[in-house]
Amino acid sequence: MKPIHKFNHVCVSVLAIVFASFTIARAQDPLPSWNDSPAKQAIVSFVQTTTDSGSTNFVPAEERIATFDQDGTLWVEKPMYAQVMYCFDRVGALAREKPELKNVEPFKTVLSGDREAIAKLPMKDLEKILMATLTGMTTGQFQSEVKKWLADAKDPRWHRPYTELTYQPMQEVLKYLRANGYKTYIVTGGGQDFVRVYAEQTYGIPPEQVVGTMGGTSYGYDKDGKPILTKEPKLLLNDNDAGKPQGIHLMIGRRPHAAFGNSTGDRQMLEYTRAGDGARLSMLLLHDDAIREYAYGPAQGLPDSKVGTFTQELYDQAQKDGWTVISMKNDWKRIFAFDP
Amino acid sequence: MKPIHKFNHVCVSVLAIVFASFTIARAQDPLPSWNDSPAKQAIVSFVQTTTDSGSTNFVPAEERIATFDQDGTLWVEKPMYAQVMYCFDRVGALAREKPELKNVEPFKTVLSGDREAIAKLPMKDLEKILMATLTGMTTGQFQSEVKKWLADAKDPRWHRPYTELTYQPMQEVLKYLRANGYKTYIVTGGGQDFVRVYAEQTYGIPPEQVVGTMGGTSYGYDKDGKPILTKEPKLLLNDNDAGKPQGIHLMIGRRPHAAFGNSTGDRQMLEYTRAGDGARLSMLLLHDDAIREYAYGPAQGLPDSKVGTFTQELYDQAQKDGWTVISMKNDWKRIFAFDP
Numbered sequence: 001m002k003p004i005h006k007f008n009h010v011c012v013s014v015l016a017i018v019f020a021s022f023t024i025a026r027a028q029d030p031l032p033s034w035n036d037s038p039a040k041q042a043i044v045s046f047v048q049t050t051t052d053s054g055s056t057n058f059v060p061a062e063e064r065i066a067t068f069d070q071d072g073t074l075w076v077e078k079p080m081y082a083q084v085m086y087c088f089d090r091v092g093a094l095a096r097e098k099p100e101l102k103n104v105e106p107f108k109t110v111l112s113g114d115r116e117a118i119a120k121l122p123m124k125d126l127e128k129i130l131m132a133t134l135t136g137m138t139t140g141q142f143q144s145e146v147k148k149w150l151a152d153a154k155d156p157r158w159h160r161p162y163t164e165l166t167y168q169p170m171q172e173v174l175k176y177l178r179a180n181g182y183k184t185y186i187v188t189g190g191g192q193d194f195v196r197v198y199a200e201q202t203y204g205i206p207p208e209q210v211v212g213t214m215g216g217t218s219y220g221y222d223k224d225g226k227p228i229l230t231k232e233p234k235l236l237l238n239d240n241d242a243g244k245p246q247g248i249h250l251m252i253g254r255r256p257h258a259a260f261g262n263s264t265g266d267r268q269m270l271e272y273t274r275a276g277d278g279a280r281l282s283m284l285l286l287h288d289d290a291i292r293e294y295a296y297g298p299a300q301g302l303p304d305s306k307v308g309t310f311t312q313e314l315y316d317q318a319q320k321d322g323w324t325v326i327s328m329k330n331d332w333k334r335i336f337a338f339d340p
Numbered sequence: 341m342k343p344i345h346k347f348n349h350v351c352v353s354v355l356a357i358v359f360a361s362f363t364i365a366r367a368q369d370p371l372p373s374w375n376d377s378p379a380k381q382a383i384v385s386f387v388q389t390t391t392d393s394g395s396t397n398f399v400p401a402e403e404r405i406a407t408f409d410q411d412g413t414l415w416v417e418k419p420m421y422a423q424v425m426y427c428f429d430r431v432g433a434l435a436r437e438k439p440e441l442k443n444v445e446p447f448k449t450v451l452s453g454d455r456e457a458i459a460k461l462p463m464k465d466l467e468k469i470l471m472a473t474l475t476g477m478t479t480g481q482f483q484s485e486v487k488k489w490l491a492d493a494k495d496p497r498w499h500r501p502y503t504e505l506t507y508q509p510m511q512e513v514l515k516y517l518r519a520n521g522y523k524t525y526i527v528t529g530g531g532q533d534f535v536r537v538y539a540e541q542t543y544g545i546p547p548e549q550v551v552g553t554m555g556g557t558s559y560g561y562d563k564d565g566k567p568i569l570t571k572e573p574k575l576l577l578n579d580n581d582a583g584k585p586q587g588i589h590l591m592i593g594r595r596p597h598a599a600f601g602n603s604t605g606d607r608q609m610l611e612y613t614r615a616g617d618g619a620r621l622s623m624l625l626l627h628d629d630a631i632r633e634y635a636y637g638p639a640q641g642l643p644d645s646k647v648g649t650f651t652q653e654l655y656d657q658a659q660k661d662g663w664t665v666i667s668m669k670n671d672w673k674r675i676f677a678f679d680p
Contacts, residue, residue, distance in 0.1 A: 042573035062540070108496070139589060176487075192590075196593045200402070208548075208591065208592045208594070214587070218586075219582035219586060219608055219646050229586065244560055245567065246559060246569065249479060250554060253532075272559075272567045
């Protein structure tokens with residue numbers, strides 16, 4: 001009898017835990033940082049209808065794909081994209097290695113620290129800085145450099161590491177979707193290799209699920225004969241605008257069932273997602289909270305912005321095509337995990 | 341007492357099933373189509389050492405990546421790659437749509453059916469045929485066309501659909517690795533979009549885990565205003581030779597722990613995999629079985645081959661660098677699932 005008795009105890013405990021977890025899971029709100037609003041309801045309804053095997057909108061597990069823009073959708077993009085801050089900071093390191101750069105534009109301007117002059121640099125000069133700081137090293141060296149920078153760099157407003165400036169409500173959406181069998185992807189205009197360095201730790205998104213602007217590499221050997229990949233100044237795909245559905249096709253090969261963005265660069269991804277059969281969720285985050293974060297548009301009369309433009313035309317397309325607009329001000333109880 | 345009594349019965353049954361499965365799992369050979377050989381032992385040892393949390397070679401679950409060449413490694417590549425057969429067959433359909441092609445080379449030669457003349461077509465002409473048959477349509481149209489072709493087309497030797505000509509021992513390796521937490525990827529010189537059409541059903545490998553030769557797409561709208569992606573004659577990455585580690589970096593962003601190939605086009609992938617820290621498995625399949633499949637090299641004095649070249653130099657590098665050579669003739673009990 002003794003062993004059976006033991007089993008009995010173990011089993012009752014195991015079952016108790018199973019039932020308790022079940023009850024807690026049902027009672028728990030998967031999106032506690034969201035106010036009860038049509039936006040929250042749209043997410044919950046989408047998950048329920050696509051995971052209910054009795055629903056006509058049921059999506060088989062292998063087809064559950066959700067894509068998220070990063071800058072301005074998952075974390076703060078103001079006053080400037082974190083990656084651009086990285087590139088500016090790297091110019092200093094470059095100039096120490098190659099002092100002759102100190103007298104060459106546009107490096108001279110960046111090194112001057114004159115913010116107004118830097119902000120005025122034309123796209124051609126910005127590209128020179130990106131190429132000089134994002135290519136020419138091995139993929140391993142690049143990873144170490146970015147990791148080191150992320151550990152030290154602080155955002156100018158909150159004085160916190162960039163990786164702490166993710167939106168808590170979106171972190172909850174990522175977890176909620178994953179708990180329901182969705183594979184979550186980042187689809188960013190940022191550099192694929194850059195975002196991969198922190199995506200796993202910051203969002204639980206592994207490198208193979210980061211789709212971004214892609215550069216070529218070359219294959220060679222180091223001095224010990226070990227194979228290395230070197231980052232080359234060759235653009236394979238600009239993962240913005242039409243590049244987002246192109247990048248999704250290239251890297252995933254399936255149309256997402258849910259997509260989240262916040263600017264005109266996400267328009268085609270949201271269109272492409274929404275155009276699929278059955279239930280599809282396309283959501284746009286409107287930054288309308290100048291107090292807790294930033295307010296920019298120019299949709300809805302918000303101030304115009306070059307970083308993360310959200311035009312009135314995009315807002316109107318959302319209404320027309322059945323995308324859901326998330327108001328940061330009205331739909332989110334809190335913005336950051338460190339908020340009270 | 342009654343409910344507890346019931347729990348008791350349920351629990352004893354559940355535990356009995358758990359223990360029984362455990363015993364069966366331990367007793368079952370995960371690679372029954374392999375003869376006991378150093379090659380089989382290399383696979384089993386690799387899996388055991390990288391999944392044993394007490395081992396210094398332990399690999400965390402998220403880093404368990406295994407990559408497989410397709411043509412000649414997972415399925416038959418002789419007398420010609422299935423995709424090239426598809427392209428030749430599509431020339432007929434193209435000529436029905438555009439009859440003027442009948443008098444234009446290289447289409448005229450392909451339409452003649454003269455095998456010797458077709459085999460002699462220079463690379464430039466072959467590229468013209470690939471571009472004409474693999475681009476210009478939407479990604480959806482392409483998928484339907486390939487699916488339809490695969491349902492009808494038969495291999496000239498076994499008179500079976502190409503998707504039945506996968507190697508049973510390799511199917512077992514795929515399943516064995518996945519059962520041990522490895523994500524299995526195809527890394528093929530074939531077209532990424534082509535292989536994706538059947539990889540999930542044929543190998544259990546989803547589209548997002550197929551890395552292949554990549555072409556660009558353009559984004560537009562059909563006559564109903566629905567977004568479409570059109571396949572463009574723009575090569576983004578030739579996923580052969582150095583292109584394989586480049587494609588792995590682009591699509592996965594991690595170095596594999598295991599890689600399988602069969603020709604000189606896989607050399608860099610095997611080098612790159614093997615050069616990582618800890619236990620890494622690089623394996624090369626030698627086609628030395630003219631009776632049950634094909635024998636070609638020219639390694640080990642086997643006949644020379646343009647489709648799936650395996651040089652003596654590659655064979656020697658395998659010995660030198662610690663890759664394992666699989667002899668189809670000696671290491672495999674059977675080749676296909678339909679073998680007796």
